[in-house]
Structures are given as C-alpha cells and as structure tokens.
Amino acid sequence: MTGLDGGGLDWSALRERVEVAYARVAEVDRPEVWIDLRPRADVLADAVAVARRIEAGEDLPLAGLLAAVKGNIDVAGLPTTAGCPAFAYSPDRDATAVARLRAAGALVLGTTNLDQFATGLVGTRSPYGAVRHATAPERISGGSSSGSAVAVALGIVDIALGTDTAGSGRVPAALHGLVGIKATRGVVPATGVVPACRSLDCVTVLARDLAAARRTLLSLAGPDGVDPLARDLPPGWDSVQTSGSDGGPPVVAVPEPEALGPLAPGWAEAFEAAVDRLARAGARVRRVDVGPLLAAARLLYEGAFVAERYAAVGEFVASHPDDVDPVVGAIISHAAQPRAHELFADLERLDELSLAARTALAGTDALLLPTTTQHPTIAEVEADPVGVNSDLGRFTNFANLLDMAAVAVPGGVAGAAGPAGGLPFGVQLVGPAFSDGLLAGVAAMLAGDVSVPSVEVDVSIPPAGGDVSIPLAGREPSIPLAVVGAHLSGQPLNHQILDRGGRLVATTTTAPVYRLFALDTDPAKPGLVRVPADGASIEAEVWELTLAAFGEFVASVPAPMTIGKVLLDDGSEIPGFLCEPVALDGARDITASGGWLAHLAAEARVP
Numbered sequence: 001m002t003g004l005d006g007g008g009l010d011w012s013a014l015r016e017r018v019e020v021a022y023a024r025v026a027e028v029d030r031p032e033v034w035i036d037l038r039p040r041a042d043v044l045a046d047a048v049a050v051a052r053r054i055e056a057g058e059d060l061p062l063a064g065l066l067a068a069v070k071g072n073i074d075v076a077g078l079p080t081t082a083g084c085p086a087f088a089y090s091p092d093r094d095a096t097a098v099a100r101l102r103a104a105g106a107l108v109l110g111t112t113n114l115d116q117f118a119t120g121l122v123g124t125r126s127p128y129g130a131v132r133h134a135t136a137p138e139r140i141s142g143g144s145s146s147g148s149a150v151a152v153a154l155g156i157v158d159i160a161l162g163t164d165t166a167g168s169g170r171v172p173a174a175l176h177g178l179v180g181i182k183a184t185r186g187v188v189p190a191t192g193v194v195p196a197c198r199s200l201d202c203v204t205v206l207a208r209d210l211a212a213a214r215r216t217l218l219s220l221a222g223p224d225g226v227d228p229l230a231r232d233l234p235p236g237w238d239s240v241q242t243s244g245s246d247g248g249p250p251v252v253a254v255p256e257p258e259a260l261g262p263l264a265p266g267w268a269e270a271f272e273a274a275v276d277r278l279a280r281a282g283a284r285v286r287r288v289d290v291g292p293l294l295a296a297a298r299l300l301y302e303g304a305f306v307a308e309r310y311a312a313v314g315e316f317v318a319s320h321p322d323d324v325d326p327v328v329g330a331i332i333s334h335a336a337q338p339r340a341h342e343l344f345a346d347l348e349r350l351d352e353l354s355l356a357a358r359t360a361l362a363g364t365d366a367l368l369l370p371t372t373t374q375h376p377t378i379a380e381v382e383a384d385p386v387g388v389n390s391d392l393g394r395f396t397n398f399a400n401l402l403d404m405a406a407v408a409v410p411g412g413v414a415g416a417a418g419p420a421g422g423l424p425f426g427v428q429l430v431g432p433a434f435s436d437g438l439l440a441g442v443a444a445m446l447a448g449d450v451s452v453p454s455v456e457v458d459v460s461i462p463p464a465g466g467d468v469s470i471p472l473a474g475r476e477p478s479i480p481l482a483v484v485g486a487h488l489s490g491q492p493l494n495h496q497i498l499d500r501g502g503r504l505v506a507t508t509t510t511a512p513v514y515r516l517f518a519l520d521t522d523p524a525k526p527g528l529v530r531v532p533a534d535g536a537s538i539e540a541e542v543w544e545l546t547l548a549a550f551g552e553f554v555a556s557v558p559a560p561m562t563i564g565k566v567l568l569d570d571g572s573e574i575p576g577f578l579c580e581p582v583a584l585d586g587a588r589d590i591t592a593s594g595g596w597l598a599h600l601a602a603e604a605r606v607p
Contacts, residue, residue, distance in 0.1 A: 095192025174426025
C-alpha cells in the first residue's frame with residue numbers, strides 16, 4: 001500500500017487522518033449520526049498498529065481509510081443496539097465484516113444510527129434521533145443505514161458498512177450522491193449482524209466513489225465458515241467487465257417510462273438523461289417489462305415474507321413494547337400474523353414472478369432503474385410514516401427476494417422544478433447473482449469513467465426488444481484523469497501514471513470555479529477545491545488509463561487528496577484530483593498563478 005506523497009503511509013499521516021476525523025465530528029455537530037464513537041486514543045492505537053504492519057511490508061488494501069459501522073453490526077468494545085438501547089448487548093468479538101475491515105488496514109471510528117432493527121428506508125425511526133440529510137437537514141437521510149451514509153457524505157469517514165434487506169444500503173446512498181454496493185446475497189458473511197430478515201440480509205458498503213466501495217467489498221468477501229448462508233465465490237465474479245455475455249458492449253435493460261409510476265418532479269427526466277448517458281457511453285439499451293420485478297417487490301411487505309422479521313426480533317418487541325419505536329413495533333408485531341400456508345403460497349408466487357422476470361430480462365446483462373422514488377421531508381414522513389416508506393422501496397425491495405446483485409450510483413440532480421431540486425438523484429444497476437463485476441463496469445460507464453471512441457450514431461431509445469449502442473470498436477475501455485499538480489508531466493509523481501501505462505491526451509484548463517492551494521507535503525503538491533464564488537481557471541492535463549490501471553491508481557491515492565469530478569473549461573466533467581477542504585488550514589492560496597507549474601516557476605525566481 002502506498003500512501004502520502006507516493007511513499008509509505010506512515011504513523012504521522014495516519015495520526016493526522018484520525019485527528020481530522022474527530023475534528024470533523026465536532027465541526028459538523030450532528031450527534032444523531034452516531035450511536036457510539038470509539039475513544040480517540042483507541043483509534044490512534046489502531047493507527048499505530050497499522051503503521052507497523054505497513055512498515056513490515058504487509059499489503060493492506062484499506063490502509064488508513066476511516067470507517068463507520070452501522071449499529072446492528074458487532075464492533076468489539078462497543079454495545080450493539082440495533083437502534084434500541086434496551087436490546088443492547090456487548091459483543092466479545094467483531095462481526096466478520098468488521099474484522100475483515102480491520103485486517104485490511106481500515107480504522108473504525110464507531111457505530112452509526114439506523115432505523116430501529118433495520119426496519120425502514122427513512123432514517124427517522126430511532127430513539128437516538130432522526131438522522132437528517134447531510135446538506136438538506138429538513139429532509140430525510142434515507143435508511144435504514146442512515147448514519148453510515150451521512151458519516152460518509154459529511155466527509156467524516158471514507159467508507160461505511162450498512163445492511164440492505166429491502167434497499168437500506170442503496171436508498172441513503174442515492175439521496176446523498178454516494179455509491180452503495182449491495183453485493184450478491186452471501187458474498188459478505190452476516191456473522192455478527194443482528195438479523196432483520198435472515199435469509200435476505202446483506203452487508204453493504206457505502207463510499208463517495210466506486211473505486212473505494214469496490215476495494216472495500218473485495219476485502220470483505222468470501223465465506224467465513226460460520227455463516228451458513230455465506231456462499232462460495234465463483235471465479236471471475238469480482239472482475240470488472242465492460243463487455244456483455246455475447247462479447248459485445250453490455251446490453252442494459254430499462255423500463256418504459258410509464259412503467260416507473262409516480263416520481264418526484266424532475267426525476268423521470270433525470271432517469272431518462274441517465275439512460276441517454278449510458279447509451280452514449282457504449283451500452284446497448286433495451287426497453288423491457290419490469291412488471292414482474294415490481295410485483296415481487298410488493299411481496300416483501302404485503303405478503304407472508306415479513307414474518308421473518310418477527311422471527312428475528314419479534315419476541316423482544318412483544319416483551320418490550322415501551323422500548324420500541326411505535327412504527328417499528330407495529331410492523332414487527334403485524335409480522336406475527338401470516339400463517340404457514342400463506343408463506344408457501346407466496347413462495348409459489350415468487351417462483352412464478354422469478355421466471356417471468358428472467359424471461360423479461362433474457363438477453364440483457366443488467367437492469368437500470370431509479371434507486372428510489374422521491375426525497376421527502378422529515379415532516380412528510382411523520383405525516384405518513386408507512387406510506388412514504390413503502391413508496392421509497394418500489395425499486396429496491398425485489399433484489400434480494402430474486403437473488404440479484406445491485407449497485408447504487410449517482411445519477412445527477414433532481415429537476416429544479418421539484419421540491420428536492422438541486423439534490424442528488426440516484427440510479428441503480430441490478431443483475432443476476434454474481435454479476436457484481438459486470439455491474440461495476442457498467443456503473444463506471446454510466447459515471448463517465450470509461451471512454452469509448454466517438455461514433456456518429458442515433459441514440460434515440462427504441463421500443464421494447466430493440467437495442468441501441470455505440471460500439472466499442474474493439475478498443476479496451478479507458479478512463480480520463482485530470483491532474484493539476486505533482487502528477488503533471490515532469491513532476492515528481494508523474495511516474496505513478498506512466499508506470500500504469502497512462503497516456504497524455506490533452507492540456508487544458510478547468511472551468512473558472514476552482515481555487516488552488518499550496519499544501520505542506522513532500523514532495524510539494526497543490527490542492528484543488530471547487531468554490532461557489534470567486535473561482536478561477538487552473539491549468540490541467542488530461543491523461544488516460546485503462547479501467548484496471550485507473551482502479552489501481554485510485555486505490556493508492558492518499559488523503560487529503562481525493563478523486564472526484566473536475567469540470568473542464570469545455571463544460572465536460574471527468575475524474576480528477578481534488579483536495580479535502582480540511583487540508584486547507586494554513587495552506588497558501590496560489591490561485592492567482594493560474595496553475596501549479598506557473599507557481600513553481602514564480603517561486604524559483606524569488607531570490
């Protein structure tokens with residue numbers, strides 16, 4: 001693992017990361033995000049251990065990444081509450097997923113708030129307080145992995161663990177513009193996780209970008225010999241793919257617009273824009289009937305499958321009515337009512353819907369859907385807690401019932417005409433079990449992280465059964481990368497791009513919305529930060545890397561540098577170097593120089 005400035009991620013760098021995280025906790029003042037924070041001294045002690053392991057030559061794929069863990073997942077030394085103080089117990093060991101986080105070098109800060117017993121998609125059903133959205137606090141955060149999503153979105157942690165039975169990892173990711181990976185059922189063992197629906201629960205990963213989320217998932221995957229539902233991983237399940245099952249570009253199924261049902265104002269248009277972007281990125285888009293999947297989604301709570309929630313915590317809820325959130329208590333208590341014959345009837349119906357879904361999706365590699373339907377206010381949820389929650393799961397509830405993998409990714413912003421205008425809109429890619437690698441590849445295409453040759457083609461979307469695509473023309477997909485500092489041509493870290501086969505494709509400038517700061521690092525490097533006003537254009541280079549090389553490169557990027565979207569002067573947005581704002585304390589503003597090389601030249605002329 002390489003860290004700060006291309007060298008080893010040492011103790012001083014790790015200590016700084018921890019201190020910055022705790023300072024950020026205080027700065028944002030969002031106590032409802034956390035159930036328990038670990039003492040700073042304990043996290044610093046873990047950082048010392050990680051530094052020693054790095055010095056000893058260990059390969060730690062998550063070295064120094066700060067992590068949060070949903071409060072229904074065991075973290076040794078902290079109580080596991082599942083959002084209910086009366087339910088709390090003290091685990092004597094980490095959950096398998098947490099143990100693997102630590103083994104990979106991550107530093108766990110604490111446990112996060114959630115909809116109690118992971119029952120909800122809203123993030124408001126908790127005695128620890130409703131978790132407010134990171135940037136629009138009058139709105140919900142989404143749940144049930146609410147605190148985990150907000151901890152990532154606020155920049156406190158790099159990655160977080162959630163769970164996803166009916167969309168609890170994907171909905172909060174969508175509402176915050178994050179990546180949320182719900183891998184195939186059983187890829188990540190659920191040992192040490194308080195069950196919601198044991199046969200359907202998945203441990204999920206939330207992160208600000210796909211590369212970090214993927215790197216985390218791969219560190220967690222594989223049977224542990226304890227969870228009987230953990231599955232052996234077939235060869236190649238995790239390989240990022242941008243070709244479909246027939247060897248051509250992936251065929252992505254999308255619903256007819258009228259099949260989506262009511263969406264927040266502007267969201268239908270935002271979804272169609274995402275479909276268009278995917279087609280322009282090279283995917284073959286095919287309209288399909290998603291009715292069987294949506295019908296399966298309704299079975300999860302409208303049928304007998306909800307009885308599994310009573311099997312998980314029903315006896316506790318029945319014996320502690322005053323200690324349980326009223327909405328959660330009513331849902332779980334009601335789950336005691338289905339009879340055995342009703343469950344078998346629903347299993348038969350699910351088999352029929354599963355066949356119909358496979359038939360509808362035959363010949364396609366993935367399905368693109370909105371992740372959720374709206375972004376309500378907390379007041380709207382309070383007025384109709386069950387109705388709003390049910391609507392939020394319209395597109396997520398079916399995935400685990402039908403044994404499908406899914407990844408939620410940013411899809412733009414909500415239409416300005418809507419009440420949630422200007423807030424993130426999310427989409428998800430869904431595919432068969434163990435299609436996780438292909439979904440990651442298509443997600444990268446959708447995000448604009450994979451470039452294909454420019455081809456004149458009609459990208460209007462045909463009716464069901466027809467495809468539209470921009471051919472890849474046999475070229476290995478590549479990803480553009482904007483650099484503005486130490487990775488520029490001739491600079492000390494440029495070799496990190498060249499060593500991975502990078503190719504310089506353009507010199508340009510950013511849009512005039514950035515400021516540039518000289519950071520106190522060795523070697524010297526700048527930090528690029530987007531600002532709402534008084535920005536300027538900054539000189540930049542655009543390089544290309546293959547998908548695999550890009551993932552490897554991003555994995556090596558140390559804090560406080562990040563890879564995000566950089567807006568160029570031609571209006572395009574591509575991945576590029578940005579800087580965490582917390583690193584700007586005491587940094588010198590060098591925006592007036594117009595770029596890093598000009599700044600270095602000016603400095604050299606100073607006697």
